Amino acid sequence: MHEEQWPLWEVFIRSKQGLDHKHAGSIHAADAAMAIENARDVYTRRMEGVSIWVVESKYVHASNPDEADSLYDPANDKIYRHPTFYDLPDDLKHM
């Protein structure tokens, strides 16, 4: 249909005030303004969000999966780093 693809953008949606933006997926768009509209049309049609961030996918840098052993495994036996030894009140949400 079109010989040249529009660049890919990653879409982050905040589902309601006070929560963080979460990665929702990706879309194609010619520029940032179109990316926000496309994200609105594709990812918020069922009331999923109140705010949208988009970032061109080429600007997202990822860790190397081959380095997973050295990056993440050392945390496995450091249970004292987790805040699991506290009793949280029932009324506390989003922890």
Next chain:
Amino acid sequence: MPLPAHIDYILHLADNALILGHRNSEWTGHGPILEQDIALSNIALDLIGQARYLYQHAAGMMGGDTTEDRLAYGRDAWDFRNCLLVEHQNGDWGVTILRQFLFSAWQFYFYKQLQRSRDRELAAIAEKSSKEVSYHLRWSGEWVIRLGDGTAESFSRMKNAVDQLWKFTGELFVPASFERLLIPEGIAVDVEAVRPLWEEKVGEVFADAGLEKPAVWMQSGGKEGRHTEQLGYLLAEMQFLQRAYPNCEW
């Protein structure tokens, strides 16, 4: 008893929304790119939703066993009161975009004024729909600029779209017989007063898009039931199921 003109007026607004909604829905699965396929389908659903509220309102005033479905699927072309612009065939993406922009710009200013109608139900529908129409106007306006101010091919397609559609815009601002009766009652919007607002908005977007407003003879008749042949084909497809299997549901 409600005035017959009042019912014609509500049907005119409902038919505008339904017919353009149906035209846009013809793109579903055929859009130039997935994101725009969904965007136009969303707009189609918004418009069909507006049509439903309006048909329900008309059906309530008509009473008896009239239903929204009967109004949408049980009337023939000469009963439809939509303007000619919305029934025009989709053509290419440029024609579809421009048709949406010209209509959304009208609907945007029209609904703003309809919110002051003495018909409180109409005023409420206009208020609810205005948010949707704001987005339709923004979305379609940006596309008109993108394509008009884009490549040589996209510009020539937009120019072609203007040549095809401009002659249908005059009708938007000429009150039909039923509107003339309702304007003094404070029920109908005086569409002549909408014209300068529309002209200004369209002028701004056309200037950014590098497009010009042509001076052409304006077609009319849609609001009084005199349509182009294209509406017949549209209704034949849209109404097929209810015609073949009356009152069927799923």
